[in-house]
Amino acid sequence: MTACSSGSDGGSADGKTDPNAVIVGNNSEPQRPLVPADTNETGGGLILDHIFAGLEYYDVKGNPQMEVAESIESEDNQNWTIKIKGDTKFSDGTPVTSKSFVDAWNQSVKQSMLNASFFESIQGYDEALKVAEAAIEADKENGVGDMDMSGLKVVDDTTFTVALNQPESDFPLRLGYSAFYPLPEAGIGDRAKVKAYGANPITNGPYLVKKDSWKHNEQIELIPNPDYKGDRMPKNGGVTFKFYSTQDAAYNDLQSGALDVLDAIPDSAFGTYQDELGDRSVNEPSAIFQSFTFPKSDARFQGEAGALRLQAISMAINRAEICKTIFQGTRTPATDFIAPVIPGHNDSLKGNEVLKFNPKKAKELWKQADAIAPWTGDLQLAYNSDGGHQAWVDAVMNSIKNTLGIEAKGAPYPDFKSIRNEVTNRTIKTAFRTGWQADYPSPFNFLGPLYGTGGSSNDGDYSNPDFDNLLKQALNTSDQKEAFKIYDQAQEILMKELPTIPLWYSNVNGGWAEGVQGVQFDWHSKPLYFDITK
Incomplete structure (x- = not known):
């Protein structure tokens, strides 16, 4: 697979970067609260991928790499045993356990969330979804099913098993997607509790949402998570995502230095942006x-x-x-x-x-x-x-x-x-x-x-x-x-x-401002913000 990546050679005059510098990127206002299994659009998805750590993450070429998972194994491609690292925790101090994954996956089906169908391969999905749909039909605002998927079992704090309806060899490939992220106990409950959680999420990824920083239709601020222990360690002092009303406004900010990274060039600049930005631009195939x-x-x-x-x-x-x-x-x-x-x-x-x-x-x-x-x-x-x-x-x-x-x-x-x-x-x-x-x-x-x-x-x-x-x-x-x-x-x-x-x-058509370093656009067109400095 072709990686959609490009490196930046820009930087300060002396070649040094500020590890506390905040990177400013473009994004769109998330459609819904920041709940992984209930987000299926790119605005919320980009944020979730930076504030959560899943069993796996995808590197710049799209290859899955272990993150919270220690191992994902099966002898028949149908019955899987997943072991997680025992030293990770959420930002409220509670540990990430096998139950954090099982409860989150079950909840997505019990509430018939937008990404519930990602779990359809798991035994008991159809039965659990029917119960959920009946509960929702009876109470559209607050209905929640009460049946768990039979194919999910917690063995101990660091082990759980997944039984699929049939052998599926690519099952591990999916597990880096946000639908499969874990949730703390604070994110498990009735619809009102989950919605409130999504407005101020407690997470375990490279970044955390800065308290009270989500200004709807304007921006959201992410800060480094001091307890994160994975490979995506932030090299900067945080990321601020600005929500732009037009791509032209974002491109103008990029040219003026008010925006550090842009992942979507406006059509008005398609013919000129590579000349205007030079080696600070990218135009590569993407997924x-x-x-x-x-x-x-x-x-x-x-x-x-x-x-x-x-x-x-x-x-x-x-x-x-x-x-x-x-x-x-x-x-x-x-x-x-x-x-x-x-x-x-x-x-x-x-x-x-x-x-x-x-x-x-x-x-x-x-x-x-x-x-x-x-x-x-x-x-x-x-x-x-x-x-x-x-x-x-x-x-x-x-x-x-x-x-x-x-x-x-x-x-x-x-x-x-x-x-x-x-x-x-x-x-x-x-x-x-x-x-x-x-x-x-x-x-x-x-x-x-x-x-x-x-x-x-x-x-x-x-x-x-x-x-x-x-x-x-x-x-x-x-x-x-x-x-x-x-x-x-x-x-x-x-x-x-x-x-x-x-x-x-x-x-992927994007660019970055002068003085910004380490920019890589990944296999599905998004910058790896944790790696960017200035």
């Missing part, structure tokens, strides 16, 4: 996939006519031209649903001609759909204005409009949190921007959470039993080449049904 999705509530995209319309819209988009003119080579047109830096990506997938610009075919398919159920209304694509998306949304909508002869336009939301709230609550009425920044380097991570029945990020509520079964088969295949062939079969189903419209893969 990011971009798309847009239609809500299940939109009947125009259901049934036979809906399937034809989805194919027509996909073929009406000139991806290559948009990547060239809008993104100026910082994006690559999609050929499948998995980013090219991930093993298992296939640019020759059967059926992927639906992703190629074909105006003639698009018009034919649209006409066939109209013969079944005439088109009504217009087509709108929702996006967050703080993410630098207007130019490409306008270009995509114009491509569709000019090809199909329908009214098509963008529908801007002020910020990422606003649009995600409507998507999460299933109240959004228009198509909406979607994308995926990998949680761990596996084809399954690009497929299961997004399109598996009940997946944590299955925003279009797509469900196909054949697709689900293929994913299970792939997970249960120890030969990776064979697994990749099964993932291809699963993707061929997606190509026919298009639960989302694939657009392109993103490079």
